[in-house]
Amino acid sequence: MSLSPRLVSILKSIVVWSFIAFACLPLVQMTLISFVATLPTAQVEVGTLTFGNYANIVEDPNLRSAFVNSIAYVMINILITIPVALPAAYAFSRMSFVGDRHLFLAFIAFRITPPVVLTLPIFQLFSALGIVNSVFGIALAHCLFNLPISIWILQSFISAIPKEMDETAFLDGYSRAGFMRRILVPQIAPGIAVTAFFCFMFSWVEVVFARILTTTNGKPISMAVNALFGFQTDIGLVMAVTVASMIPGAILVFVMRNHLSRGFKIGRV
């Protein structure tokens, strides 16, 4: 029995859009609650539709700074991760050196080490270095899982580029550093974008390090939300903060959507 191509494509669409409906359902409910007053105040009754929760985010200095902190540490993390991962990915992709496989295994092992295992010593180490309570501390701690995954992604992109290109460039008199800067980086720009996207995604939502490394200052959004839970939680405000926290990522995905799929097409993943 064979199905007509038209029927197959309709069935496929149903599968994809059902999954998207499942993925979006909790988010739709979250968005709806974010527009409802959930705590009684002098001006609004519980259950009325309002923009008040969003106004509260803008008015609350703690929440405002939480957004700034989150954006800052994700940016710093990307700025540390990509320049460090790029040469390593190049080496793993193009060269065979003593212990390369073991080193790759060691890197991967750090990506999959649960953060909770290393929280205490990282806290001590960072206190000694004086970078607890700073966005830089979180950005550095997140390299633990972002760096290995970045090396893996970039390595697959570099491997997709024919090795002849390196050789031609060296014949043309480029040094390795010059080759990487002038030829390799522009060639794998989509790969760098994809890598930065993954760094953003893993770093933005991470909680364990963000919690232990920010006791008073530099709190990211996730921790600012935690502080909102109490005896009487304003769940509307909590949902509004969560919706707002997804906006930068959603914009990034939307802006990069074609770049992402194009980027992935080049990579021999």
Place this chain on the structure above:
Amino acid sequence: MKERNNIGWVYVFPAMSVLGLVGLIPLVTVVNYSFFEIFILDSRFWIGTEWYADLITSARFWESFARSGLFSTLILSVQIPLGVAIALCMPQREIWVGVALAFIALPLLVPWNMIPALWLSLLNPARSIIADVLVFVGWPPDWKDSVGHTWAVLVVMDVWHWTSLVVILCYSALTTIPAAHYQAAAIDSAGPWQVFRYIQLPKLRHVLLMAVLLRFMDSFMIYTEAFPINAGGPDHATLFLAVDLGEEIKAFNYGPSAARSVIYFLIIVAVAWMFTKAQAKLDDPSERAAP
């Protein structure tokens, strides 16, 4: 063919330095702590392998180990096939691909500690249509007292949160297959199953291995999402390895929690080692099945 050149170490050095600082030094500290009885961090006494002996003979440890294993198995058996299926069904036209990818990625963007709050509000009959439907069909949400419900909430929540990652990874691998392969398959009048088995699955292997590894380790160590739902309850039914570890750290039992961490790390290294072995096998052309 890769160039044999030990200058590779120079290129890898910056990455090694960063990972040495945030990974290796803390790891060595954890191993060190695991051999001490620690009252406060400045006052500690060497007790050898006592914590390890305690752990290995503790039924609670093995039970939470089995629970984590079961949870990961469930998660993988749902997320991997579902992720592959969705990736295979993705729209063909570029404009819809972008839209679908953007929607599919949304669950990955929610801060992890917000996910339990989101799902608990979804199951709260006071403000959720889904909870109303569940009550209507005679299955009122009862995750505080019912083991089955707590597990169901955790599994559905994790599937919701992470299947997207599997979809994105698999879709990215599928897009690397040249159109010529499909044309050749059409000429040979290959059915959809044969196309999947002999063209798509081989392309997916590397990515699937990575997806399985990432999803296995993250689900094996589920903490941020599991704790707020029911704090390991009811009756320890969702006391996973990491939840137990988190409790121990909160109780300032540094020595035992360090020993526990070391055991986790060894499990992880074993899994990563098997993964690189499998990866090497895939990379080695002599191991590949003939088409």
